[in-house]
Amino acid sequence: MLVDHQPDLLDDNNRKAAIEFIIRRTCWSLSPSSCHHVVPLLERLISNENCKLITHLSISSTVEPTTTTSSNIHRTQVAIIGTEPAGSVLGALLSQSGIDSIVLERHSRSYVESNIRAGLLEQATVDVLDDIGVGERLFQNDFIQRNIHVQFDGERITFPLSELTHGRVATTYGQQFVLQDLIDQRIKSGRRLWFDIESVEIERHDAADDSSGPLIRFTRCGNSNEECILCDFIAGCDGVLSPCCRRSVPPNILHTIERVYPFAWLSLLVEAPPSTKELIYSANIIYGFALQSIRPPRSTRFHLQVSLNDTLADWPDERIWNELKRRLKPNNLSWTLNEGPILERALFPIRASVTTPMQYKRLFFAGDAVHILPPTGAKGLNTAVKDVQSNAANWMNGHRTKHNINIAQGCREPALDSFIVNSSDPCFIQTSYNNSEQVMSEFGQFSGGGFAGDENCRQGFSDPRQGFETCAFNSLSAALDPFLARSTRYITCPNSIQLVNKLKTKGQFQNTFLMLVFISDVYHYRCCAHNFECGWPYYSEELWLATWNNGLCASMHAASQVTALVGPNNGIQVTIVEENEYPFDDTIHFHFQIIETNTI
Ligand SMILES: Cc1cc2nc3c(=O)[nH]c(=O)nc-3n(C[C@H](O)[C@H](O)[C@H](O)COP(=O)(O)OP(=O)(O)OC[C@H]3O[C@@H](n4cnc5c(N)ncnc54)[C@H](O)[C@@H]3O)c2cc1C
Numbered sequence: 284m285l286v287d288h289q290p291d292l293l294d295d296n297n298r299k300a301a302i303e304f305i306i307r308r309t310c311w312s313l314s315p316s317s318c319h320h321v322v323p324l325l326e327r328l329i330s331n332e333n334c335k336l337i338t339h340l341s342i343s344s345t346v347e348p349t350t351t352t353s354s355n356i357h358r359t360q361v362a363i364i365g366t367e368p369a370g371s372v373l374g375a376l377l378s379q380s381g382i383d384s385i386v387l388e389r390h391s392r393s394y395v396e397s398n399i400r401a402g403l404l405e406q407a408t409v410d411v412l413d414d415i416g417v418g419e420r421l422f423q424n425d426f427i428q429r430n431i432h433v434q435f436d437g438e439r440i441t442f443p444l445s446e447l448t449h450g451r452v453a454t455t456y457g458q459q460f461v462l463q464d465l466i467d468q469r470i471k472s473g474r475r476l477w478f479d480i481e482s483v484e485i486e487r488h489d490a491a492d493d494s495s496g497p498l499i500r501f502t503r504c505g506n507s508n509e510e511c512i513l514c515d516f517i518a519g520c521d522g523v524l525s526p527c528c529r530r531s532v533p534p535n536i537l538h539t540i541e542r543v544y545p546f547a548w549l550s551l552l553v554e555a556p557p558s559t560k561e562l563i564y565s566a567n568i569i570y571g572f573a574l575q576s577i578r579p580p581r582s583t584r585f586h587l588q589v590s591l592n593d594t595l596a597d598w599p600d601e602r603i604w605n606e607l608k609r610r611l612k613p614n615n616l617s618w619t620l621n622e623g624p625i626l627e628r629a630l631f632p633i634r635a636s637v638t639t640p641m642q643y644k645r646l647f648f649a650g651d652a653v654h655i656l657p658p659t660g661a662k663g664l665n666t667a668v669k670d671v672q673s674n675a676a677n678w679m680n681g682h683r684t685k686h687n688i689n690i691a692q693g694c695r696e697p698a699l700d701s702f703i704v705n706s707s708d709p710c711f712i713q714t715s716y717n718n719s720e721q722v723m724s725e726f727g728q729f730s731g732g733g734f735a736g737d738e739n740c741r742q743g744f745s746d747p748r749q750g751f752e753t754c755a756f757n758s759l760s761a762a763l764d765p766f767l768a769r770s771t772r773y774i775t776c777p778n779s780i781q782l783v784n785k786l787k788t789k790g791q792f793q794n795t796f797l798m799l800v801f802i803s804d805v806y807h808y809r810c811c812a813h814n815f816e817c818g819w820p821y822y823s824e825e826l827w828l829a830t831w832n833n834g835l836c837a838s839m840h841a842a843s844q845v846t847a848l849v850g851p852n853n854g855i856q857v858t859i860v861e862e863n864e865y866p867f868d869d870t871i872h873f874h875f876q877i878i879e880t881n882t883i
Pocket of ligand 1: 364365366367368369370387388389390395399400401402403404458480483520521522523526527550649650651652658660661662663664665666667
């Protein structure tokens with residue numbers, strides 16, 4: 284029995300022999316009572332440098348079948364509880380950073396993949412889904428919301444959402460489809476995701492940093508054998524009221540702020556195409572609020588404001604349709620409400636709540652586990668994705684990808700951590716330097732700490748002019764000075780004046796679709812949308828910069844003229860005329876005119 288070896292295994296001198304013993308043996312017989320002693324022991328061994336090869340240990344009953352429990356112990360870095368948007372997106376983001384995870388879900392796969400709930404994805408959510416590689420099917424659907432209709436007592440106002448937000452749109456794509464894509468990707472890549480999980484119990488999540496990590500016990504549906512996960516961190520993505528994870532935090536630590544509204548929503552899923560292919564928010568001073576949202580391909584979701592005391596029996600179909608018609612119909616417009624079978628109906632008391640903290644020692648929370656928003660806001664899924672995106676990136680160990688934005692973040696996030704969150708630890712600042720050094724040694728193209736690239740940094744595309752014409756970051760200085768960030772982090776597209784409506788053919792862009800072209804589809808602008816407006820203003824704004832010692836710095840080059848007060852007490856007025864033939868000639872001429880201000 285392994286338990287018999289315990290004293291030797293804990294002795295440092297015999298550790299090597301013990302590890303060899305463990306590696307040779309993958310099966311042990313354990314009595315239920317000894318299992319508790321052995322688990323911490325295995326953890327210590329697994330975390331040992333020499334034992335990295337062991338990623339999965341199974342312990343099974345082979346000797347005493349009548350008295351022992353068959354059990355499995357699994358090892359991972361992050362155990363995620365819940366596989367809806369927060370848990371699934373977190374799993375994908377962690378895997379992108381090379382961090383192993385196991386996702387546990389109490390429902391079946393078919394339930395999760397068919398549960399119709401959220402449907403409206405904000406642009407930031409679409410960008411994250413695209414970044415983690417599940418954007419393909421999403422981009423094929425054409426339910427893009429460029430406008431939102433807001434109606435007061437029948438007066439409809441259309442807000443050009445896309446126009447007002449520099450081309451950003453909302454995309455209608457059901458939560459069930461998002462989950463299908465994420466689950467499919469995870470299972471195909473062999474990452475662990477287990478459905479039909481029961482009796483999840485969390486232990487040791489409050490352990491000190493230098494002790495054994497958290498442990499999760501669970502069983503699988505139809506099998507009473509207990510299994511364990513040993514992990515470094517637990518992500519509580521278990522949804523509304525966090526039925527599993529939140530009760531593992533002492534009640535005096537948790538603080539919930541809640542707003543309960545004096546009405547309820549009647550939420551309806553109807554099998555009928557939407558009457559208007561965009562969202563309608565309608566407030567009627569007498570009858571109340573109504574919302575029409577879209578659930579492609581064939582359904583419409585409606586929300587009706589109803590009394591808190593109402594029950595479903597108070598709302599027969601006829602009353603529902605009459606109420607929807609009078610609340611949603613616009614004045615002076617011919618408009619017909621499409622009716623159809625009501626597939627789902629539910630009454631929700633309306634409340635919004637936020638619970639803090641989002642982290643308790645080694646247990647982190649995300650999504651509905653810590654904040655609930657009324658479904659009419661269409662924010663829950665989007666906020667869940669934002670939570671995990673903000674908290675999952677590993678900026679402490681190099682750059683997650685060679686994507687330019689990530690590289691800039693790789694310098695900025697640790698530095699910010701140092702300034703704002705954790706100013707006592709110099710390792711954050713050092714990480715910013717390390718990350719900057721890493722990218723500069725591979726891709727640094729021009730003096731002053733800048734690097735440039737198109738979508739991703741690429742070897743072989745090192746002409747600084749090409750770089751500056753696409754995207755350029757002066758990441759380290761921007762990372763270390765919050766005030767510099769806006770101006771120097773992202774200097775883009777100075778040559779946007781040359782944009783044409785054609786695919787660039789000389790490999791300027793890694794993306795194979797149209798980039799930097801003026802045609803009216805937001806996906807061709809993507810995250811660089813703001814560049815089109817900002818390229819020239821940023822470029823001219825950054826040509827000449829004031830230095831800390833009252834000097835002037837020609838940070839980028841273009842034919843230009845600058846007049847500024849410089850020197851001690853700003854006592855000298857200088858005018859500099861810069862002449863160059865960029866990009867056809869590398870020579871730059873500066874002509875100076877200097878006047879002492881007290882002689883002006
Ligand atoms: C009718 C309706 C319409 C909505 N419309 C929108 C919209 O248009 N846009 C929008 O952004 N949001 C919308 N929302 C909100 C959105 O659906 C939620 O905010 C979102 O699902 C939250 O995701 P989550 O991953 O945090 O939690 P959840 O989706 O609640 O997922 C939690 C998961 O954890 C699992 N779990 C719980 N306990 C355990 C346990 N002990 N062991 C294992 N697994 C466990 C649950 O089974 C569940 O799968 C809507 C919600 C509803 C109800």
